[in-house]
Each structure stands twice: as C-alpha cells, then as structure tokens.
Amino acid sequence: MLTRRRLIEISAAAAVVPFAAGRAPAAARLTRWTGTAMGAQTSIVLAHPDEAEAQRIIETARAEIARLEAIFSLYRDDSVVSRLNREGRVDLPPFDLLSLLSLADGIHGATGGAFDPTIQPLWQLYARHFAEPGAAPGGPDPQAVAAARARTGWKNLAIDDATIRFSRPGMAVTLNGIAQGYATDRVAELLRAEGLRNVLVNVGEIRALGCHPDGRPWKAGLAEHGDGPAEERLDIAETALATTAPRGTVLDAAGRVPHLIDPATSRPGGVWRRVSVLGPSAAIADGLSTAFAVMPQAAIREGLEQYPGYRVIGVDAAGVRLDLSA
Secondary structure, eight states, X not given: OXXXXXXXXXXXXXXXXEEOOTTSOTTOEEEEEEEEXXXXXXXXXXXXXXXXXXXXXXXXXXXXXXXXXXXXXXXXXXXXXXXXXXXXXXXXXXXXXXXXXXXXXXXXXXXXXXXXXXXXXXXXXXXXXXXXXXXOTTOSOHHHHHHHHTTOOGGGEEEOSSEEEESSTTOOOOOTTTHHHHHHHHHHHHHHHTTOOSEEEESSSEEEESOOTTSSOEEEEEOSSTXXXXXXXXXXXXXXXXXXXXXXXXXXXXXXXXXXXXXXXXXXXXXXXXXXXXXXXXXXXXXXXXXXXXXXXXXXXXXXXXXXXXXXXXXETTOOEEEEEO
16 A cells, blocks of 8 residues: 655755736735655645745745654654664654554544555565566565565554554554645645635645635646646645555556555555545545555445545546545
8 A cells, every 4th residue: 555656855956936826916926835845846835915924934834844754754764753663663752643643543444454554564575576677577475475464564553642662573664645645734734824825735745725816726636647747637725635546656667566555465556547535634635545546436435434525536447437525
C-alpha cells in the first residue's frame, strides 16, 4: 500500500509571486507561492490586500511544513519517524505524530487493514529487488517476502501518550500515504487562523478554504501521473482532495510494477488506475485514497460508510469511472 510517490523536503528555490486576481476586488490581491514539499510541486494561493503581509504569512506556512518534515520524513535521519524505525521506539512523541497515528488507526479499521503504515519492510524489500539490474520480474524470493511480512502488522505498533514502540524487531513505518494530507490540513488551518478565507493549499494533497475571491470555485485536476496532463477537472470549494495512482510511480524499469504494496497479498498492486477522495480533511482523504487504490468497489463502499461527507472518484484499468458518496 505504502509508500507514496513523494518525499518530504523543502525547496530553497521556492518563490513568492503576486498576481492580479482577475475579477476580484482591488483590495483582494492573490499571492502564490510555489516550491517543492513532500516530494511534489507545492503551492499556496491566498487572497490578501497587503503583499508584504501575504509574504509573511507564506513564510509562516513554509516554517510549519519544515516543522512537520522534521517529524514525518523518511528522508531525514534526524526525523522522529526515522528515529522510531532505527531504534524501535520513541519516548515522549510529539503531538502531531500521535494525532496522525490516531487518524491512521481509524482508517486502518475502516478499510479492513488496507491502510497499514507498518508495510514499510515489504516496500523496502520490493524496492531493493527491482532496483537490481536483471531483477526477476516476479519479485523477491517467497521466503524473503514471508520474512518481511513477519515484520509488519498494525497490531504490533504500541502507542500511548508516553511512548510509541514496535512489538517486533526489524519493524518500520511509513506515513507517506497520509502525512502529505496532514501537512496540507495543518497549513490550511494556520492560514485560516490568520484570518484568510480564500485559500488553495497543495502540500502534496489539496485543501481549499472558501472559493476563489471572485466567487467561482477553485479548479483541481486529476491525473494518473503527477506531472502529466489532467484527465479530469473538478470544481472545489471548502473541501480537500487527495489522489493516489498505483502506477503514478513504479518500482521497475519496465514500468509494470506499481509502487503500492497491498497488505492483503504482500505484493505490489492496485485495483484502480487512480483514486481520488474529497472531503473535509486532507489527511483522511489522503489515507482513504491510498487504501482504496488496492480495494475492490464493494469494500470501498463499505469503508466509505465510516466517513460521512466524503466522496470517491476512481478510474479502473478499462477506463470505467467510479463515483461514490458516503
């Protein structure tokens, strides 16, 4: 199931660029920041009458992303999650990690285990295997898969306010299937606290506060590949949107092995070509889209019932479209 196609990092080359807001009143000026965060092109668009104040707010948002990176990133040896994976426990874990793991626990239960951050040992095994020249197309040796599978299992992650620890040696977690949505939510709420009401945040996933200042909805594109053309466009306002595409990133040079590991089979997989989830929380939409990508329609419908106010849009390999609402 995990990991996703992005890592958590902040680009030093990011820029803040003000531009006119079309039909917006003169007092409502749009400012856009673009950069790289969570391993993807990232942007914040906000409406504010004062350019200097808008840039101050943008810098505050960037600092928040950097703070969350120091907790969740697998690409930083000093992050809290990296320390958990290395040492098998973390004492006095930060609130944001406990909060995110609580959300993950709910999604794990609602999806019948299809969302499982402890799948990381299996993902690492497949990633190493397919990175080798001439790797067997069928994947690693079954005994190696069984050994990695024995080091997974959500029930083997013990969590309380004082400690997070693994119950088995050699375990590891990845939050790449939910952390981008969580960061998107945190930034959006930070901007709301600054008094902003017309905002579009994309920190790997999307969250819209209100609508475009000229009164129309914001536009969001859905695509199988993050850097590819939009296959479908949605009008969004006051909602979050997360998309998972199993083959948006692949593990093998031939482009046939999806990057998602299905916990039910312990193999790379994906029932849908892409799955998008809309709803109030980008973190929940992120986790659900990750899980739903490896689940059949009937199971998606059942899982979605646990999250009123959320909608799923999927496209299968044959191009057949799925559209469900809780």
